[in-house]
Amino acid sequence: MIVGVPKEIKTNESRVALTPHGASDLIRSNHTVLVEKNAGVLSGYADKEYLDNGCTICATAQEVFDQSELIVKVKEPQPTEVAMIRSDHTVFTYFHFAASEDLTQSFLSTGASAIAYETITSDNGSLPLLVPMSEVAGRMAVQEGAKYLEKTLGGRGILLGGVPGVEPATVTIIGGGIVGTNAAYIASGLGANVYILDNNLSRLRYLDEIMPKNVNTIFSNHHNISQLLTKTDLLVGAVLIPGARAPHLVTRSMLKLMPPGAVIVDVAVDQGGCVETCKPTTHENPTFDVDGIIHYCVANMPGAVPFTSTIALTNATSPYLTKLANLGVKEALNSDRHLLNGLNTYRGKITHRGVAEAFGLDYVEPASVLA
Numbered sequence: 225m226i227v228g229v230p231k232e233i234k235t236n237e238s239r240v241a242l243t244p245h246g247a248s249d250l251i252r253s254n255h256t257v258l259v260e261k262n263a264g265v266l267s268g269y270a271d272k273e274y275l276d277n278g279c280t281i282c283a284t285a286q287e288v289f290d291q292s293e294l295i296v297k298v299k300e301p302q303p304t305e306v307a308m309i310r311s312d313h314t315v316f317t318y319f320h321f322a323a324s325e326d327l328t329q330s331f332l333s334t335g336a337s338a339i340a341y342e343t344i345t346s347d348n349g350s351l352p353l354l355v356p357m358s359e360v361a362g363r364m365a366v367q368e369g370a371k372y373l374e375k376t377l378g379g380r381g382i383l384l385g386g387v388p389g390v391e392p393a394t395v396t397i398i399g400g401g402i403v404g405t406n407a408a409y410i411a412s413g414l415g416a417n418v419y420i421l422d423n424n425l426s427r428l429r430y431l432d433e434i435m436p437k438n439v440n441t442i443f444s445n446h447h448n449i450s451q452l453l454t455k456t457d458l459l460v461g462a463v464l465i466p467g468a469r470a471p472h473l474v475t476r477s478m479l480k481l482m483p484p485g486a487v488i489v490d491v492a493v494d495q496g497g498c499v500e501t502c503k504p505t506t507h508e509n510p511t512f513d514v515d516g517i518i519h520y521c522v523a524n525m526p527g528a529v530p531f532t533s534t535i536a537l538t539n540a541t542s543p544y545l546t547k548l549a550n551l552g553v554k555e556a557l558n559s560d561r562h563l564l565n566g567l568n569t570y571r572g573k574i575t576h577r578g579v580a581e582a583f584g585l586d587y588v589e590p591a592s593v594l595a
Contacts, residue, residue, distance in 0.1 A: 225255050225256070225293050225294055225548075225549040225552070226255070226256045226258065226291060226292050226293050226294070227247075227250060227255055227256065227257050227258070227292060227293070227294045227295075227296060227545070227549060228257075228258045228288040228289060228291065228292025228293075228294065228295045228296065229241050229242050229247070229257065229258065229259045229260065229263055229288070229296050229297075230260045230263065230285045230288045230289065230295065230297065230305065231260040231261070231262060231263040231285065232263075232297065232298050232299055232527075233285075233302050233304070233305070234299045234300075234302055234524060234527075235506045235507075235508060236506050236507035236508050236524070236527060236528075237298065237299055237524050237527045238266035238267060238527050238528070238530035239266075239267055239298045239299075239524075239526065239527050239530045239533050239534045239537065240263050240264040240266075240267045240269065240298065240530070240534055241296040241297050241298050241317070241537070241538075241541075242257070242259075242296055242538055242541075242545075243264070243267075243269060243534060243535060243538045244264070244269055244273040244274045244276070244277040244279070245277065245538075246538040246541075246542050246545075247259070247274060247277055247278070247279050248277035248278055249542060249546060250545065250546065250549055251277065251278035251279070252278075253546065253549065253550060255549045255550075256280065257274075257278070257279045257280070258279070258280050258281075258282050258287070258288050258291055258292055259271070259274045259279045259280070259281055259282065259288075260281075260282050260283075260284065260285050260287075260288050261281055261282065261283055261284075264534075266530055267530040267531055267533075267534040268530070268531045268534075269534075285304075285305065285308065286308060289305075289308035289309065289310075289313070290308075292313070293312070293313070293314065294313075294314050294316060294545075294548060294549065294553070295309070295313055295314070295315045295316065295317075296316050296317065296541075296545060297315065297316070297317035297318075298317060298318065298524075298527075298537065299317065299318055299524055299527075300317060300318060300319050300320060300321075300324075300327055301315060301317070301327075301331065303330070306327075306330050306331060306334060309331070309334040309336045310334065310335075310336065311334060311335030311336055311571065312336075313334070313336040313337070314336065314337040314338075314339060314548070314553045315331075315336060315337070315338055315339070316339045316341070316541075316544075316545065316548065317340070317341060318340065318341045318342055318357075318494075319331075319338055319340040319341075319342070319568055320340075320342060320494045320495055321338070321340070321467075321568055321569075321576070321579040321582070322467060322468050322469045322495060322496065322578055322579050322582040323469060323493075323494055323495050323496045325582075325583045328574075328579060328582075328583060328585075331569060332569055332572050332573075332574070333572070335571055335572045336569070337553065337567065337569060337570050337571070338567070338568045338569040338570075339548075339553075339557075339563070339566045339567055339568070340467070340566050340568045340576070341353035341354065341541065341566070342354045342466065342467065343466050343467040343565055343566050343568060343576055343578075344544065344562055344563055344565055344566035345466075345562045345565045345566075346562055347562070350402075351464075351466060352540055353537075353540050353541055353544070353566075354402070354464075355402050355540065356533075356536035356537055356539065356540045357526045357533065357536070357537065358401070358402035358403045358406070358464075358491075359402060359406050359536070360525070360526040360529060360532065360533050360536065361403055361406075361491045361525045361526055362402060362403040362404065362405065362406030362407040362410070362460075362462065362491065363406045363407070363409075363410050364525045364526070364528065364529070365403070365407045365460045365462070365489040365491050365525070366384070366395065366407050366410040366411045366414070366416075366458070366460070366489075367410065368489055368510070368520050368522075368525070369384075369395070369458040369460065369487045369489045369520065370384040370393075370414065370458070372487045372511060372518050372520055373393065373457060373458060373485075373486075373487050375485075377511075377518075378485065378511070378513065378518050379485050379486075379487055379518055380457060380483060380484070380485035380486060380487075381485070382457050384411070384414045384415070384416045384457075384458070385414045385415025385416060386415060391417075392415050392416050392417055393416050393417070393457040393458060394416065394417045394418075394419070394452075394455050394456050394457050394458075395407075395408075395411040395416045395417065395418045395419070395456070395457065395458045395459075395460065396418075396419045396420075396421070396449075396452045396453070396456040396458070396459050396460070397411070397418065397419065397420045397421065397459075397460040397462055398421050398444060398449065398459070398460070398461055398462060398463055398473055398474070398498060399420075399421070399422060399444075399461070399462030399463040399464065399492075399498070400420050400421070400422030400424065400427045400428060400431050400441075400462075401422075401427075401462060401464055403460075403462035403464070403491045404420055404422070404460070404462035405420075405431065407460045407462060407491075408420045408431070408435060408439050409435075411439075411458075411460075412435065412436045412438050412439045413436075415438070416438070416458075417438060417440075418435075418438055418439040418440065419439075419440045419441075419442050419452055419456075420435070420439060420440070420441055420442070421441075421442045421443070421444035421448060421449065421452075422441075422443075422444050423443065423444045423445070425443070428441040428442075428443065429441075444473070446473075449473060449474065449478075450478060450481060453474070453478060453481040453482050454481050454482070454483075455483075456482055456483075456486060457483065457486050457487070458486065458487050458488075458489070459474070459482070459486065459487070459488045459489070459499075460489050460490075460491065461473075461474070461488065461489070461490035461491055461492045461493075461497065461498040461499050461502070462491050462492065462498075463492045463498040464492065464495065465495070465578065466578065467568070467576045467577070467578030467579060468495070468578030468579075468581065468582060469495055469496040469578075469582050470492040470495040470496045470497055470498045471498060472497070472498060472499065472500040473498045473499075474488075474498065474499040474500065475500045476500050476501050476514070476515070479501065479514060479515045479516075479517050480515065482517055484516040484517075485516065485517075485518070486517050486518070487517070487518045487519075487520065488501075488502070488517060488518065488519050488520065488521075489520045489521075490502040490519070490520075490521050491525065493505075493521040493522075493523050494523040494524070497521065499519070501514040501515075501517075501519060502519055502521045503521060504521055504522075504523040505519075505520070505521045505522050505523070506522060506523075507522055507524075507527065507528055510522050544563055544566075547559075547560065547563065548563075554594055557590070557594055558591075558594055564590050564591065564594075565590075567590045567594075570588075570590065570593045570594070571593065573586070573588045573593055574586065574587055574588065575587070575588055575589070575590040575593060576590075
């Protein structure tokens with residue numbers, strides 16, 4: 225199979241979908257890997273490293289798309305990329321379709337197949353290709369939140385961990401999954417008072433056992449969220465409903481409960497956000513103010529640490545990519561129900577229920593379109 229790796233063009237996206245060593249695994253299995261010129265430079269990988277591992281360097285993205293069967297990316301296709309996608313292409317990347325009807329409709333019009341990293345499942349119910357980037361984003365959420373709490377950046381002027389004789393900041397995390405757990409580890413390690421909310425009591429019991437004593441587990445409901453907002457310096461949105469739009473658990477009217485200069489980091493923004501006032505931002509212009517509350521809503525947070533993120537992503541995607549290349553897309557999907565859960569569109573049809581429900585569009589069972 226011919227696998228194409230274009231350079232990411234989303235604003236301030238520095239990751240690349242495949243490391244040279246990840247590409248070499250495919251090449252040893254007699255597949256061809258085409259890499260756009262300078263695709264890996266911002267992640268620390270020069271073209272020479274790809275060449276040394278057997279890849280072919282293409283001068284333009286158009287060359288990559290024209291010659292490839294399977295396109296591997298990091299972020300959802302941008303409009304100029306959608307224009308290069310053919311009906312016989314399969315695109316393997318983070319799509320987050322439910323957050324954008326424009327992207328959904330434009331990709332459907334290509335007739336291509338979309339396999340979304342974020343909806344592939346595993347036997348234990350986790351989302352294995354979302355995990356590594358969620359780990360990065362969860363840890364970064366506290367790192368960025370602590371920075372924007374500084375007065376010079378518009379925040380309250382609070383040091384997250386406090387000092388002897390001065391109370392530390394209060395960090396509230398909505399969602400006890402991978403993002404929330406990693407955010408809680410970092411916030412607690414810095415000495416903050418941490419509250420982590422989830423509506424799964426089994427998950428809360430588990431977190432209560434493994435977390436440090438300065439992490440408090442709270443059942444997630446409107447009353448408890450409202451009560452905590454009154455003393456929250458940093459709010460981290462970490463809610464995930466696989467493939468579907470995130471619910472708005474914090475409305476604009478609830479912002480007035482928070483202290484002026486508090487910070488919100490909504491990691492769920494690429495799925496629409498769990499805070500009503502959040503809208504996607506970029507690393508170039510990461511924040512905005514609503515009613516005196518600083519909002520940090522960068523939709524590709526791991527792109528700021530591309531060396532770490534690219535290696536972590538390739539570690540997770542390589543087994544699936546190898547299966548797709550070795551067996552062919554259709555046979556690979558039919559042979560692996562977890563990979564099949566990643567199929568979001570096929571030949572102009574929506575094959576993920578969460579995406580269809582987000583926009584009131586028709587849904588088709590993925591197994592039926594592959595029969």
